Amino acid sequence: MFSILIVEGEGVITDSIKNHLASEVCQAVTVLNDEDAVQFALREMPSLIILDVMRSAFDVYQVIQQLRDHPKCMHIPIILLSPHGSVVEKVRAYELGVDSYIAKPFSIDELLVHVRYHLRRIQQTTLSPLTQLPGGLQLERAIHYKLRGSDPWSVLYLDLDNFKAFNDAYGFLAGNDMILLVAHICQRVVCVYGNADDFVGHIGGDDFVIVTTPERETALYRHILTRYKDESVALYRKEDLERGAIRGVDREGQPFEFPLVSLSVGVVSDHFHGIHRIDDIGILTAEAKRRAKQSSNNISHILFEGQQHLSGHFLGSHATYPLNLVAPFRHHLFRFAEEEAHC
Numbered sequence: 497m498f499s500i501l502i503v504e505g506e507g508v509i510t511d512s513i514k515n516h517l518a519s520e521v522c523q524a525v526t527v528l529n530d531e532d533a534v535q536f537a538l539r540e541m542p543s544l545i546i547l548d549v550m551r552s553a554f555d556v557y558q559v560i561q562q563l564r565d566h567p568k569c570m571h572i573p574i575i576l577l578s579p580h581g582s583v584v585e586k587v588r589a590y591e592l593g594v595d596s597y598i599a600k601p602f603s604i605d606e607l608l609v610h611v612r613y614h615l616r617r618i619q620q621t622t623l624s625p626l627t628q629l630p631g632g633l634q635l636e637r638a639i640h641y642k643l644r645g646s647d648p649w650s651v652l653y654l655d656l657d658n659f660k661a662f663n664d665a666y667g668f669l670a671g672n673d674m675i676l677l678v679a680h681i682c683q684r685v686v687c688v689y690g691n692a693d694d695f696v697g698h699i700g701g702d703d704f705v706i707v708t709t710p711e712r713e714t715a716l717y718r719h720i721l722t723r724y725k726d727e728s729v730a731l732y733r734k735e736d737l738e739r740g741a742i743r744g745v746d747r748e749g750q751p752f753e754f755p756l757v758s759l760s761v762g763v764v765s766d767h768f769h770g771i772h773r774i775d776d777i778g779i780l781t782a783e784a785k786r787r788a789k790q791s792s793n794n795i796s797h798i799l800f801e802g803q804q805h806l807s808g809h810f811l812g813s814h815a816t817y818p819l820n821l822v823a824p825f826r827h828h829l830f831r832f833a834e835e836e837a838h839c
Contacts, residue, residue: 498522498615499540503533503559504548509577512604513546513611522615530559537569538692544614545569546607547594549578557592564593567638568695571622571630573614577602626672627679629698631705638695638707639774650713650765653781654678654720656702657789658742661754665744666731674731674757675702681723682706689715705781710765717761717795724759732756760788766800 502510502524513524525542527533537545545563549556556576563569573595578585581599589597596610624631642649656678663671679696682704686694695707708716729737736742741753762784764777771777780798787796 498543500524500544500546500611501527501533501536501540501542502546502548503527503530504546505550509546509548509607512607516604516608517611530555533559534562535692537563537572538566539687541569542572543618544573544575544611546575546577546611549576549580557588560589560592560594566693567634567641568693570637571618571634573618575607575610575614577607624698624700627676627698629679629683629696629704631698631700635695635697635699635705635707636774638697639777642707643769643772643774646769648710648765648767648769650708650710650763651777651781652706652708652713652717653762653764653785654682654704654706655760655762655785655789657758657760657794658754659702659757661742661744662757665742665754670731674728677727677731678702678704678724678759681720681727685716685719685723689719710767713763713765717763721759721761721794728757758794760785760791760794761796762786762788763795763797765797768800770800 500513500522502513504510504526505528507526510524510526513522517524525536525540527536533545533547536542547556547559556578560574560576563572563574570593574593575596575598576589576594577598577600578589579600586597586599595614598607598610619625619628622634623629639651656674659671659674662674679698682696686696686706686708690706690708690712694709694712695705697705697707699705706716732742736756739753741755742757743751743753746752762781764780764784771780784796784798788794
C-alpha cells in the first residue's frame with residue numbers, strides 16, 4: 497500500500513486524495529505542523545510527501561531541508577503547493593530538492609497527475625520491487641550520514657543461510673515470501689525497539705542491512721532472530737519441519753538434506769568514530785556476516801572499543817585478520833565477540 501503524508505491545515509487536500517485514489521490502494525495521513533511532519537516521515541517513511549504552504553509560521557523550506565538531509569527519507573518525492581508563483585520561489589524550492597512545484601490556485605486533476613507520476617516512479621526505480629525497502633545509493637548515503645556525525649553507530653548485516661536449497665525445493669514464490677518475511681520483521685522490530693531514524697535497507701536477494709546505534713543493536717537482532725524463528729515455520733511443509741531438514745539435490749545433482757533456513761546477523765559497532773571510510777565498513781560487515789554463518793547461534797560482532805596499537809591483527813577471542821585488511825585501523829582496537837545464545 498502506498499502512503500502519502502500531507503502537511504496542511506484544513507484537510508481539504510487529504511480528502512481529495514482519499515476520494516480520488518481510494519481504488520489505487522493509497523493511504524493519506526494529515527499532519528498539521530513542520531516538526532510532526534519530519535518525525536512522521538522518519539518513523540513511517542511514507543511513499544510521497546505533499547507540503548502545503550499554509551501560513552508564515554510554517555517554514556516549509558526548513559522542512560524540505562531536513563527531509564533531504566536525512567538518508568532515511570531523502571529519496572521520498574516531495575510535492576510543494578505554494579501561493580507563490582514567482583520564478584525565484586520555484587528555483588529555491590527545486591534547488592532544495594522538491595520534485596514538483598504547483599502554484600495555487602490549482603486543479604485537483606493537476607495534483608493527481610503529479611501524485612500518480614511520483615508513486616509510479618518511486619515504485620519502479622528507487623525501492624526494491626519486492627520489499628519496497630531502499631537500498632543501493634540510499635544505503636551508502638545512510639552510512640555516510642553516520643560517518644559524518646559524531647554519534648556512535650552500528651551496522652547489522654542480515655543474511656539467510658541455506659536459502660538456495662529452500663528456493664529450489666519450494667519455488668521462487670515461496671522464496672519471495674521468505675524474503676518478505678525478513679523485511680517485515682526487520683521493519684516491525686526497528687519500529688518498536690529502534691530509533692526513529694534507524695535505516696532498514698534491502699541490498700538485494702536475501703541480504704538486508706540495518707543502520708542503528710550501539711545501545712539498540714542487541715535488542716534489535718535478538719527480537720529479529722526470535723521472530724524469524726517463530727514465524728518462518730509457517731513457510732515449510734509439515735514433513736520438513738518434523739524432519740528438521742529440506743530434501744533436495746546438491747550442486748552435483750545428488751540427493752541431499754539441507755538444514756532449515758536460518759538467519760545470520762553480522763554486527764559492526766563503532767563507539768569512538770575510528771572508522772572513516774565506507775569501504776572499510778563494507779569489509780568489516782562482510783567479515784562479521786561470514787563469521788555469523790559459522791557461529792553456533794548465527795551472530796557475530798566486531799566492536800571498535802578504543803585507542804591501541806595493533807601489530808598486524810585485530811585482537812579478539814577467536815579472530816585474526818590480515819594486515820592489509822586492518823591497515824586503516826592499526827591505531828585502534830577492534831574486538832570480535834560471539835554473542836551468547838540468548839535467542
